Amino acid sequence: MAFQISIGDVVLMTQIAWRLAQTFTKGRKSAPAEFCEVENQLYSLSAALEALRSARERGDIDIRVDNSVSMPLRSEDQAHGQNIVDNILRNCLQTLKHLENIVQKYSIILHPTPTLSTSRLGTWNQHLIKNWRKIEWTTEKGDLDALRSQIMIHANSLNLLLGISASSQSASIRKSVERTSDMVKELYEWYKDNLKGTLGSRDSDTVMKIVPMTNISSDAMAVHIHNSHHTFQLAIGTNGGREILCPEAYHNRQENQMAKLTFDCSCQGHGSSGLHQTAIQRYELSHLAFPVRLAAAERSWIIYKAVDRTTNQLVTLYIVQINPSYIQSLEETVLQDLAIRRADMILSQGVGNSLTYISADTEEERVLASIGELKIAQKSVESVTFTHDGSSHSRKWVDNIQILQYQTLNLNAVMRKGQEEPLQPMEYAEIMITYDQQEEDDQDDVMSNTLNLRRDTISKLDDSNALVCINSIDVTGTFNDGRTVSLDHVGVTVQLTSRKAATELHEKLEDMRMELFIRSLQYPRSYEKVALRLQVAKVECDNIYISSADVTVATNTQGRHRLIIESRNKCTIVSQVLVENFFDSPSGKPDYSGPTYVVQIEGDGKRNVYKYERGFRYLKLSNPQGKS
Incomplete structure (x- = not known):
């Protein structure tokens, strides 16, 4: 027995x-x-x-x-x-x-x-x-x-x-639970049977590409990343922008020690070393180095406070043009791990900063996730005007403006690795505006403002007057003594010193809004709960092929379900709100006709977002043994 x-x-x-x-x-x-x-x-x-x-x-x-x-x-x-x-x-x-x-x-x-x-x-x-x-x-x-x-x-x-x-615990919401339970059980049986079959033919889909607006072919969304060199372009920040150190650099995996993280060149030289080996090995990550993702269409990172070993100066490095096959490995095993270690080190010293801090409201540890990098506008703000309930207040002597998006650190992240990301992104970004108190007449005035930028926040550019206007946004003011005051639905007008600075600020706000939108597709939202998680070896439909993926079904407060599929290599995200008759279609097979967003990192490393108004004709998942 x-x-x-x-x-x-x-x-x-x-x-x-x-x-x-x-x-x-x-x-x-x-x-x-x-x-x-x-x-x-x-x-x-x-x-x-x-x-x-x-x-x-x-x-x-x-x-x-x-x-x-x-x-x-x-x-x-x-x-x-x-x-x-x-x-x-x-x-x-x-x-x-x-x-x-x-x-x-x-x-x-x-x-x-x-x-x-x-x-x-x-x-x-x-x-x-x-x-x-x-x-x-x-x-x-x-x-x-x-x-x-x-x-x-x-x-x-x-x-x-x-x-x-x-899905079967709460009798007080029996109808919603029964619907969720039935869906999960159907998915379970569906998974056991290797998810055989496809939907019948339908009329051709309406496909809209969100950014940029161009047509795509039927196989443009196919994901088939072959093993290749795990490379990226490594550049250093200069007064004029960036200087490329190596177009095909890679992280030295054999020396994966956080105190001495180094890079190598894979460009073919005359000997065993790469062409740019000497130039690259001049730089390494200092004990203060901190990686942050740039909010942009191209998957790229900025590393603050790397060290130039020749001059002993702290410099800024850029990791751009990441080979799509290397995104997951580089971000999860190197950059994300480094961010967590640095955040722990900063907080262990008892003082938080703009890179990481403890939230006074929730007591959560927050770590900087992405940034809208401002090079011109950061020091080019002439004034900021706030309008609320018919009254206006202007502030001059703006010292700095930043666009920052944080993520919360799950304290049980290590135990949940592979099941959930250890860092969960927040649903809004922060526009941080600080003032030069020495130039202000009233020393008791607000020393900084935080504007909560959300994915549906609308900003407008007045190019001719070098203005950026936000009609409605939540604003928090912080005083010198630590007191805070918050107002909802505040109109904000930022006056800049040049058209170029205003254009840059507006573009970076839009980049961050897109970043927030994509993260809302990638993760369950605050009003959603996870009903199901599983991993599949293959995802196939009329426009997508993914060789390995994580699948999540999230349920909102109204009982509607959302299907989230993310490729293991982080190059593809699918988000679809499942139709109410998901399992009751005339064909007897799951109905994937709900509006669907697909986020795709193309072969050149650029990110594109597509919307399929009528979803997919079919969606086939295969188990780890490859059966379908």
Whole structure:
């Protein structure tokens, strides 16, 4: 008789998955790139198991003392539900135990005295580095890709069952819950059957490209990124703009130490080194370096306070023209990790700044995510006029103006890695205006204003008068003594010293609004809850092909569902509000005809946004084994 899973086994599996993921993380510097995907899947599985344990504590899923497992299903489905959970957990434990044996055999132990949190953390020995393709990674003698797929299936299955459980808890909103539960159960069956079939033919879609306005061919949205050099253009900030250091630079993965993060050149030279190797190695990241994404159509980053080792001066570096195949790896494993480390260091010193701070209202840790870089307008504001309830107030002696967008740091981010982004973007950006107090007559006046820019905020450019006008925006004023005052629906007029400065300010406001709009497509919004998360190996429709993706179904307060698909390489985002008769279409198959936005990073690294008024004719998802 097969043994049954207890809550103790779930806790044990969570710890095993966490330790295994940590081993893959610790060994990342010396391991092949393929290990990164297994690392992500292990973190995702650990998060799913932790969510199962939490669901048990809430009573959503019952793992009783007698070891039997049940779910909040109808009585006739109870035995079936018990078998599902038992089988998933038993198979998961088998996979983890097999992988644990491999890790114990081929890793170098870093902590000779193990503790609960650091037990058997290690890095890989040279035998595994040279022969990892020959190792039987699964109990069925599968390769590393088979292991990754197996772990993905375990995490997906747990998340699907947790979605079913979460959708059936509140009797007070029975109708909404029943509709959500039915949808999740249908998706579960749909996933088990490998999501076979497509919708019947319909009239051709109306496709509108948001920015810029051009036509696209039927295969223009196809996503098929081949393995290529993980490169980007590295430039340095100068008084005149930017100076290119290397058009094909890359992050030195072998020296992935935050204190000495370096870059290399992959341009072909006369010897083994790149053409720009000497110029690039002149720069490295100082202990103060902080990465921030630029709000622009091109995926690019700015790194403040890098160091010129020749002159010992702090400089600003730009990472632009990132190869699309490198976006996910560079941002998640290098830049985002660096931002979190720097934010922790700043706050550990007890004083926040514009890069990171603790919110006085929510006590959340906020980290700068993106910036609308102003080069001319920043020091070219002549005055700012605020209008509210028929009265106006003008401020001169503007010292600085910045466009900043923050994200909140999830304190449980490490445990939830692969399941959720550790940094969650806020739904608005901040226009920070500071004043030169020495020039003001009233020293007790407001020292700075914060304007909350949202994706639907409208700004207008009066080019002839060098004005930028915002009709309605929420404004907060901060006094010298720390007091604040807030007003809603304030009209703001910014007078600049030149047309060029006014144009730049308006363009950067629009760039940031687009950034906010895209992030609202990419993440569940504040009024939405996650009903379902899963990972798929392939997404196909009439205009899109994605080789690996994360799928989320979010539900708003009115019970409407939104489908979010994001490719694992971060190059494609799909957001569609599902029609009410999603599962009740005449064809008997899911109806994907709702208005849909698609965000696509093209091969040249530029971002485009498309709107499909009538959605897709069909959408086919495949499981990790590639069946469809």
